[in-house]
Amino acid sequence: MSAILEIRHLSKAFGTNKVLKDIDFTVRSGDVTSIIGASGSGKSTLLRCINFLETPTSGEILFHGEDITGKNVNASAYRAKVGMVFQSFNLFNNMNVLGNCVIGQTKVLKKSPEEARENALKYLDKVGMAPYINAKPRQLSGGQKQRVAIARALAMEPEVLLFDEPTSSLDPELVGEVLDVMKTLASEGMTMIVVTHEMDFARDISSHVVFMEDGVICEEGSPADIFGNPKNARTKEFLARFMSR
Amino acid sequence: MILPERASDCETVKFINEVIRILEIYGTSYLRGAGYTLVFALLGTIAGCLIGFAVGIVQTIPTSERDPKIKRYIVGFVKTILRAYVEVFRGTPMIVQAVFIYYGGRYLGVTMDVYTASFFVVSINTGAYMAETVRGGILSIDPGQTEGCMAIGMTHFQTMLYVIFPQTLRNIIPQIGNNFIINIKDTSVLSIISFPDLFYVHKSVAGNMYTYFESATVVMAIYLTMTLISAKLLRLWESKLDGPDTFDLATTDTLAHTSGLYRFTHKRRGWTNERHT
Ligand SMILES: Nc1ncnc2c1ncn2[C@@H]1O[C@H](COP(=O)(O)OP(=O)(O)OP(=O)(O)O)[C@@H](O)[C@H]1O
Ligand SMILES: [Mg+2]
Numbered sequence: 001m002s003a004i005l006e007i008r009h010l011s012k013a014f015g016t017n018k019v020l021k022d023i024d025f026t027v028r029s030g031d032v033t034s035i036i037g038a039s040g041s042g043k044s045t046l047l048r049c050i051n052f053l054e055t056p057t058s059g060e061i062l063f064h065g066e067d068i069t070g071k072n073v074n075a076s077a078y079r080a081k082v083g084m085v086f087q088s089f090n091l092f093n094n095m096n097v098l099g100n101c102v103i104g105q106t107k108v109l110k111k112s113p114e115e116a117r118e119n120a121l122k123y124l125d126k127v128g129m130a131p132y133i134n135a136k137p138r139q140l141s142g143g144q145k146q147r148v149a150i151a152r153a154l155a156m157e158p159e160v161l162l163f164d165e166p167t168s169s170l171d172p173e174l175v176g177e178v179l180d181v182m183k184t185l186a187s188e189g190m191t192m193i194v195v196t197h198e199m200d201f202a203r204d205i206s207s208h209v210v211f212m213e214d215g216v217i218c219e220e221g222s223p224a225d226i227f228g229n230p231k232n233a234r235t236k237e238f239l240a241r242f243m244s245r
Numbered sequence: 246m247i248l249p250e251r252a253s254d255c256e257t258v259k260f261i262n263e264v265i266r267i268l269e270i271y272g273t274s275y276l277r278g279a280g281y282t283l284v285f286a287l288l289g290t291i292a293g294c295l296i297g298f299a300v301g302i303v304q305t306i307p308t309s310e311r312d313p314k315i316k317r318y319i320v321g322f323v324k325t326i327l328r329a330y331v332e333v334f335r336g337t338p339m340i341v342q343a344v345f346i347y348y349g350g351r352y353l354g355v356t357m358d359v360y361t362a363s364f365f366v367v368s369i370n371t372g373a374y375m376a377e378t379v380r381g382g383i384l385s386i387d388p389g390q391t392e393g394c395m396a397i398g399m400t401h402f403q404t405m406l407y408v409i410f411p412q413t414l415r416n417i418i419p420q421i422g423n424n425f426i427i428n429i430k431d432t433s434v435l436s437i438i439s440f441p442d443l444f445y446v447h448k449s450v451a452g453n454m455y456t457y458f459e460s461a462t463v464v465m466a467i468y469l470t471m472t473l474i475s476a477k478l479l480r481l482w483e484s485k486l487d488g489p490d491t492f493d494l495a496t497t498d499t500l501a502h503t504s505g506l507y508r509f510t511h512k513r514r515g516w517t518n519e520r521h522t
Contacts, residue, residue, distance in 0.1 A: 025502065044458065048278055049429065051395075051396060052395075053395060053396070055309055071313070075400065076398045076399065076400050078396075078398075079395060079396060079397070079398040080397060080398030081398075083396065083397070084392075084396035086389065086392065086393070086396075089389075090387075090388050090389040090390060090392055090393035090396075091393065091396075092390065092393060092407075092408050093390065093412060094408065094411040094412050094415070095408075096492070103397075103399075103407055103408075104397035104398065104399065107399060107403050107407065108397060108398040108399055108403070129495045131494075131495050131497065132494065132495075132496075133495055134492045134493055135492040136492065139492055153396070153397070156397050156398070
């Protein structure tokens with residue numbers, strides 16, 4: 001299958017603090033890539049660079065073979081094709097659930113309001129939030145907010161969906177409902193990159209696992225390799241710490 | 246005829262009679278003056294808010310190293326100019342600005358009538374204050390809102406227009422109201438360029454009839470009425486923007502857009518659902 005995203009020698013520094021060092025990896029259509037690693041290892045920064053919320057210091061990001069880090073690339077048009085789901089939901093507080101899922105379609109994709117509404121309802125239904133179209137974000141629980149955020153991203157019909165610890169700010173009993181939605185998406189062939197501390201999800205759902213430490217990729221491979229037979233000592237140590245919980 | 250028992254009672258009756266007399270003669274003048282005050286305070290506040298939002302949006306344009314140099318220079322230059330505008334108009338009294346602009350305009354060959362000059366001064370003054378309020382309001386919105394917009398491909402302008410401004414507006418309504426109430430009172434300084442507002446009427450009445458205290462009482466009462474009613478209306482607007490505390494669940498086919506059986510009441514923390522049939 002063809003590569004959608006190729007990250008080549010990507011580095012990012014905040015001042016003198018080198019957060020990402022020479023990151024290389026490839027995402028193919030239909031891949032579910034889990035990025036795991038200790039806190040502060042640069043997982044969020046990597047994801048944010050991929051979506052251009054941070055500007056990489058050096059390196060290339062190829063989207064369908066085309067470098068999008070160049071100066072005259074339209075960042076907005078690229079972002080519309082690469083969805084993002086945040087740890088803190090970031091739903092638009094001034095709009096209700098339906099509005100959240102419609103605005104990007106009408107303003108960025110220039111769809112008609114009717115078409116956008118129908119499309120939004122389709123994806124809200126998929127995440128089980130269709131009955132809540134009239135609710136404001138402040139009236140929803142964390143799990144519901146995150147499901148709406150996923151529907152909002154899906155409604156843009158992106159080619160890749162990025163998740164930054166989508167369940168980390170949820171109460172334990174709400175984690176399942178969000179993971180279920182993500183499992184469904186994975187089984188339908190959605191291309192996803194997921195930063196997560198949910199090792200069960202990484203092991204059972206993803207097709208590819210990337211382990212990061214101190215801004216470098218220590219080890220990557222299939223979930224069976226990483227979880228069953230890790231080669232790198234640091235990977236072993238990290239997994240031992242996690243699995244013992 | 247009531248016979249006053251004490252001198253002070255006598256004074257009170259005299260005072261009330263005077264007030265009634267000037268109201269009979271000048272009632273419509275007072276009302277017209279109050280009308281000018283209210284209309285110009287309102288127009289000035291609206292125009293000032295528009296200026297404030299425009300300045301606020303420019304002052305919060307992000308620039309990154311990715312942008313071409315030219316763009317960064319232009320944005321930086323415009324920001325400096327706007328900064329100067331804000332400082333000059335916040336840092337000088339409106340009464341002096343009125344004189345400066347009204348007479349200074351003539352000096353430069355721009356003749357403005359009193360109304361244009363007054364509208365201009367109130368707007369530009371309010372704009373300077375609102376610019377700071379809007380800038381602070383924009384900065385106080387969670388950066389996650391902007392990132393949410395960027396992540397679905399919205400431009401800076403769309404982000405501002407559809408997501409940041411509506412939330413900023415909601416948050417700064419108290420300050421807009423404050424500015425409106427200040428403008429109702431402070432348009433009185435425009436009488437220095439003969440703007441015929443309520444205070445100007447007071448000055449003429451008092452000058453004609455030598456009834457300073459009586460006229461001042463009437464004018465105080467009118468100003469207070471206007472500000473109290475405005476404050477009340479602003480609070481109504483606020484709660485209208487907040488929308489209802491509850492929402493209806495769409496229980497049947499959502500494509501048919503019906504709302505259903507359950508009403509969710511949002512409490513501060515957590516929420517309850519109760520049946521309402
Ligand atoms: N805007 C920023 N400015 C300066 N330093 C930053 C910035 N954002 C992140 N960092 C630094 O980059 C490093 C990596 O942060 P990042 O958020 O990518 O880690 P992470 O792997 O996502 O951690 P976590 O699991 O806690 O979310 C940290 O040391 C952090 O302090
Ligand atoms: Mg993170």
